[in-house]
């Protein structure tokens with residue numbers, strides 16, 4: 001297995017009736033010559049518990065590194081009970097389903113609180129999420145918190161927020177996902193981002209290597225192909241090298257263009 005698996009986000013890879021869509025994620029990985037895939041377990045905009053996957057055994061047995069992305073609707077930081085409580089529940093349910101397919105980690109966005117809220121309440125809600133789960137034996141796989149692109153009172157947009165978040169969740173062995181498009185949108189210096197993050201989290205578990213359609217600091221979350229965005233390609237590749245961990249591409253494009261991107265990153269990481 002590659003020391004630094006390079007994967008591609010492929011969505012659920014399922015049809016409406018929970019069958020494999022055109023062979024499913026493993027077929028996509030083979031098509032793109034990727035070492036990894038990132039999948040959704042269901043509708044990323046929905047709250048439904050994931051169904052058992054028809055490819056669960058194959059994913060478990062595969063050498064392909066599998067990462068799961070939790071639904072976008074989850075916000076465990078929220079001060080609104082009607083969002084926070086189902087978010088926690090759904091997070092736990094998704095984590096179990098992710099572990100059942102042998103995923104190496106589950107990515108979840110840092111979330112946010114409302115403008116009127118004290119961000120401290122959001123960081124504390126994150127702490128409680130881990131603390132309650134620890135009471136139930138902990139998450140069955142690493143939970144990887146991703147930095148986000150925009151919005152006020154976000155829990156993982158600014159480096160200062162990530163630092164406060166880690167004061168709250170670091171003791172629970174939380175993992176970190178560095179998304180280069182989001183970091184760029186939030187105005188981070190990508191030349192130092194890996195060191196800057198490690199200085200507060202002590203770790204980076206996964207890189208979402210994406211270019212951006214918008215200028216630095218835009219706050220906009222519009223991913224671009226690696227070679228066709230506002231972020232200089234070499235800066236992106238240097239992040240991947242410095243992070244020294246698995247990479248997942250969440251770039252727009254077809255199988256052929258993703259195969260080219262996988263090869264490009266593989267070469268840059270000296271894995272070719």
Ligand SMILES: [Zn+2]
Nearest residue numbers: 146179208250
């Ligand atoms: Zn991402």
